[in-house]
Amino acid sequence: MGPLSAKRARMRLEPEIEALFLSEPLLARHPRARWLVTPLGGITNRSYRLQAPGADLVLRWPGESASRYLDRSAEGRNAAAVAALGLAPPVLALDPARGWFIAAYLAEARPLGPADLADSSLVADMLGHLGRLHRADIVFPQQQSLFGAIDLYLALAPTPLMTELRQALEPIRLTLARHPGRRVPCHIDPNPANFLRRADGRLFLIDWEFAAMEEPLWDLAAVTLESPLPAAEQRDLLTPFIGPALWPRFELYRLALMLVAASWCEMELVSGNAAPELAALRDARVASLRRGLADPALPAWLAAA
Structure with missing residues (x-):
């Protein structure tokens, strides 16, 4: 593991997100230390690329400011509905009540x-x-x-x-x-x-x-x-x-x-x-x-x- 990868692996997220690595089956299949975490851009939300052996994912986590004018529970369901049509990356896990979802990361795009x-x-x-x-x-x-x-x-x-x-x-x-x-x-x-x-x-x-x-x-x-x-x-x-x-x-x-x-x-x-x-x-x-x-x-x- 190179220096940059080690730094990403050590990156600690807020406790609620860290808990997903234990509670979400898609993430729990690998020990937390095996996941490389890379923050992605976003003005009103938080997105992270999550990489482990055989897995390349994007976690979308709701930002606080946008909750004033957006229904964060809807995004994961919207993305899943469109992904089923082949117009968006596949959605692999979601929790509408908490406003997060996990989709496939398209490394070749x-x-x-x-x-x-x-x-x-x-x-x-x-x-x-x-x-x-x-x-x-x-x-x-x-x-x-x-x-x-x-x-x-x-x-x-x-x-x-x-x-x-x-x-x-x-x-x-x-x-x-x-x-x-x-x-x-x-x-x-x-x-x-x-x-x-x-x-x-x-x-x-x-x-x-x-x-x-x-x-x-x-x-x-x-x-x-x-x-x-x-x-x-x-x-x-x-x-x-x-x-x-x-x-x-x-x-x-x-x-x-x-x-x-x-x-x-x-x-x-x-x-x-x-x-x-x-x-x-x-x-x-x-x-x-x-x-x-x-x-x-x-x-x-x-x-x-």
Whole structure:
């Protein structure tokens, strides 16, 4: 065992997590000292890679701050339902009451990054993967809505900037409420890092904490928020999923999602979350939203949606 592996093996987690190595059969088959523990990234939750002879796993453990606005008991069940469809890594153990689950770690897969959104064929694969989720015969226990999310985050952190932007989006809220679309199972947070890609090109989605029933426009619009592809190329990629009649509604969804992200970041920052990317993401989304609100096409979208 090398120095790094020895350090990981010695890493002690909080007592409740350490107890799993004795109580959970999947982990108890190896002595605790045989498990290598590697912390993985996460803004609002704790994830650990657990390695032992013949085992390579991910433990998802609920973070404290997100319990204010998420039902942590739902994530493991959501992930298991989607894994059964082949769209997510297999879930091997879960405890909904305590909010944790264990999934297979896909060592041969890599998370996507912002640079991947410049690859039109890969973006098409991402959209197709989401389309399969949207057509799936499953029902998530939660329902989501754009302004329900925004208003929840504002209630937890009613800063002047977010309050001002929320007021500016009221015409969008009223327009979208006139003709609600059909709700389908949605990921809700399909940012590139939540897509894993194997060498053979197969995609998997992870992080199902926000998953809910919503209009598919939420997921489709979210994928495009960071894409550097020209607008015309993005539209071509989305045409199989969005007909011309839905395009104005899609554009309004994009604008509202910018405030969903910005108000979520603001709430996390106000609550003391020190993740370094939060302020940068908030500022980027606010800047994009202001540009969108100044778009001369906005009145036409409001009239046609």
